[in-house]
Amino acid sequence: MAQPPLLSAHGITKSFGPLRACSGISLSLHEGEIVALLGENGAGKSTFVKLMFGALQPEEGGFEWRGAPVRFADPAAARAAGIGMVHQHFSLFEAFTVAQNIALALPGEAMDTLIERTRTVSETYGLPLDPNALVADLSAGERQRIEIVRCLIENPQLIIMDEPTSVLTPQEVEPLFNTLRTLRDEGRTILYISHKLEEVRALCQSAIVLRRGELITTLDPTDTSAKAIAEAMVGGTIAHLNRRAPSDAEALKDVLLKVDGLSHGSDSRFGTKLKDINFELRRGEVLGIAGMAGNGQSELFACLSGELRSEPGAITLHGVPAGQRGIEARRGRGAAFVPEERRGHSAVQSLTLTENLLLSRHRAQDGTVSRAGFIRGRVAHDMLNRIVRRMDVRAPDGPVTAAALSGGNLQKLVMGRELDRPLDLLVVNQPTWGVDAGASANIRQAILDLAAGGAGVVVISQDLDELFEIADRMAVIADGKLSDARPTVDLSRTDVGLLMGGSADRQEPALAP
Amino acid sequence: MRLELTPRRQAGPFLNLAAPVLAVGFTAVVGAVLFAALGKPPLAALYAYFIEPLSEVWSLHELALKAAPLILIAVGLSVCFRSNNWNIGAEGQLIVGAIFASALPVLAPNATGPWVLPLMLILAMVGGALWAMIPAVLKNRFGTSEILVSLMLVYVAVLLLDYLVRGPWRNPEGFNFPESRSFGADALLPELISTGAWGGRGNWGIVIAVAAAVFTTIMLTRMLKGFEIKVGGASARAARFAGFDARRTTFFVFLFSGALAGLAGAVEVAGAIGQLRPSISPGYGFTAIIVAFLGRLHPIGIIAAGFLLALSYLGGEAAQISIGLSDRMAQVFQGVLLFSVLASDTLVRYRVKLVVVRAQERVAHD
Numbered sequence: 001m002a003q004p005p006l007l008s009a010h011g012i013t014k015s016f017g018p019l020r021a022c023s024g025i026s027l028s029l030h031e032g033e034i035v036a037l038l039g040e041n042g043a044g045k046s047t048f049v050k051l052m053f054g055a056l057q058p059e060e061g062g063f064e065w066r067g068a069p070v071r072f073a074d075p076a077a078a079r080a081a082g083i084g085m086v087h088q089h090f091s092l093f094e095a096f097t098v099a100q101n102i103a104l105a106l107p108g109e110a111m112d113t114l115i116e117r118t119r120t121v122s123e124t125y126g127l128p129l130d131p132n133a134l135v136a137d138l139s140a141g142e143r144q145r146i147e148i149v150r151c152l153i154e155n156p157q158l159i160i161m162d163e164p165t166s167v168l169t170p171q172e173v174e175p176l177f178n179t180l181r182t183l184r185d186e187g188r189t190i191l192y193i194s195h196k197l198e199e200v201r202a203l204c205q206s207a208i209v210l211r212r213g214e215l216i217t218t219l220d221p222t223d224t225s226a227k228a229i230a231e232a233m234v235g236g237t238i239a240h241l242n243r244r245a246p247s248d249a250e251a252l253k254d255v256l257l258k259v260d261g262l263s264h265g266s267d268s269r270f271g272t273k274l275k276d277i278n279f280e281l282r283r284g285e286v287l288g289i290a291g292m293a294g295n296g297q298s299e300l301f302a303c304l305s306g307e308l309r310s311e312p313g314a315i316t317l318h319g320v321p322a323g324q325r326g327i328e329a330r331r332g333r334g335a336a337f338v339p340e341e342r343r344g345h346s347a348v349q350s351l352t353l354t355e356n357l358l359l360s361r362h363r364a365q366d367g368t369v370s371r372a373g374f375i376r377g378r379v380a381h382d383m384l385n386r387i388v389r390r391m392d393v394r395a396p397d398g399p400v401t402a403a404a405l406s407g408g409n410l411q412k413l414v415m416g417r418e419l420d421r422p423l424d425l426l427v428v429n430q431p432t433w434g435v436d437a438g439a440s441a442n443i444r445q446a447i448l449d450l451a452a453g454g455a456g457v458v459v460i461s462q463d464l465d466e467l468f469e470i471a472d473r474m475a476v477i478a479d480g481k482l483s484d485a486r487p488t489v490d491l492s493r494t495d496v497g498l499l500m501g502g503s504a505d506r507q508e509p510a511l512a513p
Numbered sequence: 514m515r516l517e518l519t520p521r522r523q524a525g526p527f528l529n530l531a532a533p534v535l536a537v538g539f540t541a542v543v544g545a546v547l548f549a550a551l552g553k554p555p556l557a558a559l560y561a562y563f564i565e566p567l568s569e570v571w572s573l574h575e576l577a578l579k580a581a582p583l584i585l586i587a588v589g590l591s592v593c594f595r596s597n598n599w600n601i602g603a604e605g606q607l608i609v610g611a612i613f614a615s616a617l618p619v620l621a622p623n624a625t626g627p628w629v630l631p632l633m634l635i636l637a638m639v640g641g642a643l644w645a646m647i648p649a650v651l652k653n654r655f656g657t658s659e660i661l662v663s664l665m666l667v668y669v670a671v672l673l674l675d676y677l678v679r680g681p682w683r684n685p686e687g688f689n690f691p692e693s694r695s696f697g698a699d700a701l702l703p704e705l706i707s708t709g710a711w712g713g714r715g716n717w718g719i720v721i722a723v724a725a726a727v728f729t730t731i732m733l734t735r736m737l738k739g740f741e742i743k744v745g746g747a748s749a750r751a752a753r754f755a756g757f758d759a760r761r762t763t764f765f766v767f768l769f770s771g772a773l774a775g776l777a778g779a780v781e782v783a784g785a786i787g788q789l790r791p792s793i794s795p796g797y798g799f800t801a802i803i804v805a806f807l808g809r810l811h812p813i814g815i816i817a818a819g820f821l822l823a824l825s826y827l828g829g830e831a832a833q834i835s836i837g838l839s840d841r842m843a844q845v846f847q848g849v850l851l852f853s854v855l856a857s858d859t860l861v862r863y864r865v866k867l868v869v870v871r872a873q874e875r876v877a878h879d
Contacts, residue, residue, distance in 0.1 A: 344748040360754070
């Protein structure tokens with residue numbers, strides 16, 4: 001007689017208003033396996049995990065823990081039963097030490113025993129960590145180790161990991177996988193949520209695919225191609241990106257944007273200073289800027305967009321010094337900008353969709369505002385319809401606010417807003433962050449088309465797959481410094497990974513000839 | 514055990530309208546309790562406060578007189594507050610506006626003609642705007658708190674006014690009373706209906722106030738400037754992304770609200786008072802803050818709220834005469850009203866949850 005599964009779900013159903021986030025999901029997780037949970041954004045992954053972890057309660061169906069029915073009233077109950085979770089977004093206090101942060105999650109523990117246990121856990125599982133280090137001084141990879149150690153200290157039987165590699169350099173991924181395999185060999189179960197299918201294929205024994213709240217299939221990832229897994233997630237075929245050569249090869253010699261010795265102090269205490277950044281962008285090319293989060297990407301974006309002013313000559317647009325020009329003046333010269341954060345930066349939750357278009361489209365050329373300063377509602381409304389159609393934005397009917405759109409749909413709207421006018425230059429930070437596979441492909445295709453049409457595009461992204469897919473040249477930003485841009489075809493992931501770790505000033509990676 | 518505020522999914526339009534109504538109802542209940550505690554019959558007192566002033570023509574005129582400055586100021590403040598700028602010194606801007614308006618009839622008492630009054634109104638707006646410019650410039654330049662600076666400048670304005678009416682601008686034929694000379698006919702706001710059964714003191718101030726509210730509504734809903742103000746209030750970062758300079762917005766909203774407060778000052782001195790005195794406002798500039806919030810920072814809502822708060826002033830006077838209640842009661846009412854408006858706003862947006870930490874959880878943590 002086989003052992004009962006560690007955790008099984010029976011017909012789990014949960015709705016939010018008219019939306020069925022989870023619909024009759026049944027599955028079993030056994031001891032000593034790493035199982036991937038796959039699905040596009042909005043497929044119901046996070047809802048299901050929240051139901052499992054006691055943060056939400058199912059309307060129908062229930063869970064069994066080691067064969068006995070169980071109902072977790074809250075995450076504390078789930079933790080007590082033996083479920084641990086490592087969240088994608090860290091909840092750490094930068095001003096506190098590692099041990100203090102761990103103590104915050106485990107009230108009632110004496111500090112010195114905690115330091116001791118932190119040492120033990122981090123040594124046992126190959127997660128090097130100094131309990132007395134200040135979190136503010138640690139890299140993203142080290143911060144993640146804190147989260148993992150914090151979870152392991154409670155000795156969980158089932159560990160849920162939400163996109164753990166999204167913050168890691170390629171070099172940091174392998175040690176993490178070794179840790180996870182050690183945990184599996186001890187008989188623990190890991191539910192691994194990720195968008196990176198190659199990783200899933202390397203690590204997981206089985207993969208559960210969710211789509212529109214339903215469990216579509218359980219497959220063996222070691223034995224299925226990444227493309228086939230992606231198509232199971234999307235429920236259709238995924239178009240290949242179509243790279244066209246720019247039509248007018250002569251025009252490509254023009255330097256569109258030149259950044260020369262750009263330095264900038266940071267406004268916030270934990271921000272990053274930009275140090276002597278140099279690059280050139282020509283017409284018809286996509287320049288990728290890779291790097292781990294928090295290495296100066298947002299500061300660089302703000303300097304390029306004009307939200308932060310710099311020395312006049314540090315940024316030259318169309319041969320004219322533009323460092324002191326504001327964002328609207330740069331837009332007037334054919335530039336467009338899409339920042340990383342949508343809520344409260346490129347869009348405002350409480351404004352209607354039409355008003356959100358006006359954010360970056362209120363110049364005379366857009367026709368949305370009359371000379372006397374009145375908003376032309378009809379023009380803006382037509383613009384909205386055009387963008388919604390072109391970008392396939394899924395929005396509820398009627399005049400809704402941006403809060404009614406999912407993150408992915410909001411990003412489609414924001415991208416569409418910028419692509420809706422003639423552009424020479426597009427600077428975009430994390431173009432497909434939180435956007436599902438189908439829409440990501442559309443956005444990347446739009447970027448390629450824009451470059452093929454003779455515009456220049458700067459793509460700042462933490463997604464290496466994305467950059468290798470669309471960038472003609474690539475540079476890496478680490479600790480506010482930008483490496484030289486090199487043609488993507490000459491670069492390997494290892495090269496980029498070394499640069500991401502900040503090794504640019506120590507040694508140049510050997511380049512393929 | 515603790516209280517937690519969790520945001521509600523979506524505050525419906527019904528709740529949005531219900532909040533101010535609830536607040537008024539709650540204020541009436543608190544008032545009734547207070548009256549009872551003071552030994553007055555609560556219902557009769559409430560009647561004297563809120564109904565009696567509405568029953569006679571003359572008091573309706575008085576209501577319009579008091580509502581006009583409240584609406585004017587609150588409309589300006591609503592623009593300011595929407596953009597997350599906190600102008601608390603409208604009282605001072607009103608006073609300086611009144612001083613600027615009075616400069617003409619005081620310094621040139623022989624000036625006559627139809628241009629006198631319009632020029633006074635323009636001067637008042639310039640004066641109020643200049644006074645409001647001080648906190649705006651200091652905020653933009655040095656990052657000072659506009660709340661403190663604008664509030665402190667009220668007391669400066671009060672003393673400036675005091676100095677003028679007791680010193681250089683004192684009426685030479687006024688037996689040393691601290692008053693300016695009375696304004697000539699061309700320097701006074703005409704009454705709306707001066708004779709007949711519907712006649713009374715009510716003047717064109719209320720028309721100016723309603724016109725300002727209508728203009729502001731159009732600006733806020735139809736113009737790019739209004740959009741800029743809205744975005745600035747919703748997210749400073751998005752406003753910067755849109756290319757709206759936060760300092761320019763701050764400057765504009767302070768100038769705008771200062772100008773309207775100054776205009777209210779002119780309406781007072783050229784209307785109900787007819788001269789400059791040491792005291793020209795029973796705190797309209799502060800009460801208008803309540804009006805702005807009670808009117809949900811919406812110019813049309815502010816018209817209704819302005820009349821309601823004007824009623825609390827009138828009711829205070831009436832109750833003082835008819836049942837011998839202290840006129841401080843009016844201020845108590847206004848305070849309770851502001852408190853309940855803010856409270857009901859919070860309750861509309863958030864759900865209050867009583868969180869009880871269960872015993873077993875506490876044991877587990879020990």
